[in-house]
Amino acid sequence: MKWKDRRWPVLFGVLIVIGYILGGCCFGSPGAESKEESGWETGERDRDISGELVYSGSMDLGFARGFFVDYYEGGYRLIGTRDKRRYLVVPEGGQAPMDLEEDIVVLKRPVENIYLVATAVMDMVCELDGLDLIGFSGQGAEGWSMEPVRTRMEEGRILYAGRYDSPDYELIVSRGCSLAIENNMITHCPEVREKLESFGIPVLVDSSSYESHPLGRVEWVKLYGVLIGREKEAQEAFDRQEKALERVGSQEASGKTVAFFYITANGMVSVRASSDYIPAIINLAGGRYIFEDLGEEGGRSTVTMQMEEFYHRAKEADFLIYNSTIDGEMETVEELIRREELLKDFKAVKQGNVWCTDRDLYQRSMSAGQLLEDIHSMLSGDEGRQGEMVYLYRLGLGEEPDGER
Secondary structure (H helix, E strand, C coil): CCCCCCCHHHHHHHHHHHCCCCCCCCCCCCCCCCHHHHHHHHCCCCCCCCCCCCEEEECCCCCCCCEEEEEECCCEEEEEECCCCEEEEECCCCCCCCCCCCCEEEEECCCCCEEECCHHHHHHHHHCCCHHHEEEECCCHHHCCCHHHHHHHHCCCCEECCCCCCCCHHHHHHCCCCCEEECHHHHHCHHHHHHHHHCCCCEEECCHHHCCCHHHHHCCHHHHHHHHCCHHHHHHHHHHHHHHHHHHHCCCCCCCEEEEEEECCCCCEEEECCCCHHHHHHHHCCCEECCCCCCCCCCCCEEEECHHHHHHHHCCCCEEEECCCCCCCCCEHHHHHHHCHHHHHCHHHHCCCEEEECCCHHHCCCCHHHHHHHHHHHHHCCHHHHCCCCCEEECECCCCHHHCC
16 A cells, blocks of 8 residues: 555554454454464465466455455456355356365356345445346345436346345246345345255355455455456456545544444434444544444444433534434434434534435445545535535534524
8 A cells, every 4th residue: 555644653553453353354253363364364275276277366455354366367266255155256158177176156257137135235336337237136126225226126127036034036046046145144044045055046245344444345346346257347446445545544634533323213322333444434534433442242333322321422522423324314403403402512513513424325335435535524624625525414503502503
């Protein structure tokens, strides 16, 4: 990386603390590193998978720790994923080696009629102009905020084929599905994976959400570029996000504190664990996530607390960012205060520094660079740049809280 950041020692420390508690670089239990997993990072893994294939190199990964790609002559690619599964991508018209190691799943290009359950992957596929290869979705049209996806589902070009735990096997098999891309929830339903595989449908688990560095999540686009034969486009998409990080990372840190939260239906407050990628983006943008010591509960990326605790710990935060991806966007601070009256005492509310996320933020897995720039603009008070934000907007004051400004 070409870092010229005067804050790099601080950022490096932040990233080390963030580590991979979220399940990151370790391909075993979250927060624990195994020898096998270290081997994947250092290149100490078996590449002699067939007498017919000649190893020619490996994909350069700067941030992602949840997968690898090895190159073989003739356009063959070997993908390895966090759950220790391996997949040989065979070029169109090619044949799988007869002596291929038994545990390796063969995927022949073109990989099409994909059953896509992992919602984070859809934005990556869109970025690669690969929607034509998606045949089935794990959620209905109403669940998608991305217009191209919703339109295709409404037109019947992408079919709803059931959730991760209850797929429509008959539909998937009858339409010639060649691959199921699942999220980590499939680990709770091993019988679903077994049944899909019994029908000859390979299953690949997307673990991009386990990457704690924002660019680690984005870098998974390179894996999907390999799958669908658009590696050059995937590299270009990743490079655009990395450049955004470099632009912001070269500037002075503001040190201003930020709370990112959501109020649940029962009045609790849901915040991001300190190891999550959202706090990482806040810190990289030059701010400081107000909850620096929140670990994960059962491997989850969120922590739920009582409003009284949130009040005590976040009342003096310089900025509040409300997560609207759950129950929709709002327009004014007054709307937020109606959800919880205690918020009117918060410093950020009194100073008009309350912001809201765009509703489709979480479906936009390729948003890291843009979100980083948005948060940096929020922190810096750059009003000109704030008008160009994509994923954040400032809440209007509405009625003045308690007559204060």
